[in-house]
Amino acid sequence: MSTATTASPWRYQVERAFSSNIAPIVAALLIVSVALSFMSDVFLTSSNITNIVTQSAVVGIAAVGATFVIITSGIDLSVGSNIALAGFLGALWAHHSDSGLLGIAGVMGIAIVVGAFNGFSVAWLGLAPFIVTLAVMGMARGLTLQFSQGESVYELPSTLNWLGSANFAGLKVSAIVTIVLFVLGHLLLSRTTFGHRVYAVGGNADAARLAGINVKRVVFSTYVIAAVCAGIAAIVLVGRLDSATPNAATGTELQVIAAVVIGGTSLFGGKGSMIGTLVGVLLIGVINNGLTLLNVSSFWVQFVQGALIFLAVLLDSFNTGRLKRAATS
């Protein structure tokens, strides 16, 4: 799909680029960036750009996983709560045992259990992804509040904090990890048979099944991948704050879904790319950053994110509608 080869005539490449939703979003990112660089002296400084990437790490990492889920025409609303639950319990164990590795294992373990629950419910019980993950969102947040009794955990082992706070070669480790995950996600999606199955399931689950693809297993895997990403995001978040709070990552699911959808991944499934998601994450990061630099109220930030999702969905349904009409003519 996105594995373009030299053998393909450029005509189809261009056609594909225009019919995908990426072109307008790249343009939007450039326009917003240029505008902000005129409106604020700080915007184009290297420290601010580093800041944007670091601030985007948690959303970005979670968005890598969400891209897989959304391409199968699923959705994961539980990602924010999963980050909070896994991050809190892992930090709590690390705090009591003074073992960072135990903490990391705890975070990943909890996150994967939550993801497996989502995946099992959607794939094998056949429940609607929106409802399942909405329920899990409530359950995970409730468990976090119950275990924490509303209290945060501080004084965490440095091993646990390393991912979210350390620097390497002048860059934040969290930013490097984010980029690495995007590259891995891109390769998995575009260069492997697994990625091809993900697109096939999202494009037409019946056809995929008749072509011998184990649709249930593919769907299940995407929720587990989303959960693995949520776990890594939780470790980054805990490390950056050097603490775990029960209200962490509230509303993150909205930003994650916004980034993926703005990046051109269709909520109807079957279409999308990791590169698009990266651009979507950056656009949201840049807009958040710009609104802060321009001293706009944070209440407006939420409004702008909501409006962006609306525009992205509108564009998506326009594009798929056009494709559907073309297919039946």
Next chain:
Amino acid sequence: MPIVSVEGVSKRYGPVEVLDGVDFSFRAGEITGLVGENGAGKSTLIKILAGAETPSSGSVVLGGAPLPGTTGAVIDAGLSVIYQELTDVPDMSLLDNVLLGNLSSSRGVTRRADNRRRAQAGLQRVGLGHLDLRTPIRELTISQRQLAEIARCLVRDTTVLILDEPTSALPERDVETLLAVVRTLRDEGIAILYVTHHLDELFDIADRVVVLRDGNLVGDQPIAQWDEASLVRAMLAKELGQAYPWRARPVGAPVLVTTDVVARGVRGSSVHVDAGEVVGLVGLAGSGRTELMKAIAGVESGVSGTVVVDGQDVRTGSIPAARAAGVIYVPEDRKGEGLVLDASVRSNIAMGDYGPVSRRGVLRGAAMTRRAQDIATKYDVKLGSVHQDIGKLSGGNQQKVIVGRVSEMAPRVVLFDDPTRGVDVGAKSGIYDHVFTLAESGSAVVVCSSDTDEVLAVADRVYVLATGRIVGEFTRSQFDREKILHLAAGGSAASERSA
């Protein structure tokens, strides 16, 4: 005095003429049968009578006035259509369903006693007077629900009733009940147009039969002047057979052998298909031909009986198990179940068959492209590039991609479900050419089609199916179209009149 007159009605969709100057009428107190093959134009004619489509030329007169232009107004004018599929609301009560959209009320408040009386009266006329009006309609049998739909038309003071394949979903024992109700309604003075595939039902209840073929009215006579043979001839008379490049092939040992396969819609089917053989399944819609294919290919679960391929038992109910044994089902709904329309041709060819284009789970893009190009060339697919969305190809070219994808897997058994559906005549013979090549390479091939003549033209041997059972088997030298169609329509071999 006819109550409905169809006067020179033609209907064109783009360049395709579906109805061409159809002229006929039907009268109150009479059952008029309407028959024709799939694609003869029956459904379009029904849609026009229901007000859902307007004719390109010609007109329809209902009770002395031109037919109104909307479905709602046609119902108000006294013409109702009962469609093949139920259109009731399963979770609502019998009362609410019978009075759907027709509850009488006084200033928005329903008049309960009056409504109950009207529903009861309607149900009485179809023999359901004994049922509790509060029963959720979901709890009734299919035939009771069908009768309730007729009751719904009756409470709207219907004078013309059109029944489109009303018995296709009914178990055999309930058919007679429905036919008795239809007869009663005729005797009450309602004009009935009865559309069916089942010729025996027409001889049972129709007063007159009209025949459509390729959009033309080719017969209109009282029932006494028809017999089964003449009716079948009127429906089918057209030259076919040369359009398909059938050629004799050596046939080897049995590849696929099934014993007493029972599944949803399939009752105890034992078939065998040999290496190099093309076997056709002939049957009307709902006869179980698709279901039998799906049962063999592991698409349906809950299958009993055995499926043996090359002497090995294949676990039923599992697509991967069937595929591992080399059994591939090619679905009839190409767009819905066969392809991912907005993915590229290359991607669709790779789907589910990653062996030749990947190494340890990693796709090789160049190999995918080359393989797709090879298949496109070998199977005469007309396209701009293999990177093109497959949804933009014509139906015939899409089907060639599918046939190519399947053939290149070197399958043991391929089940083609209506492989030429929606494909133009020219592409049909191209597709069968590749199907024959596949058989020549030693695969066992099973084909079915909504067009029986097509199956007879391409198959070496056919099984005839009716109501989920295999009711006949003919080799190519014994093909007798009328006899086969007679069997498929539910007639017994003994009652067959020689033509």
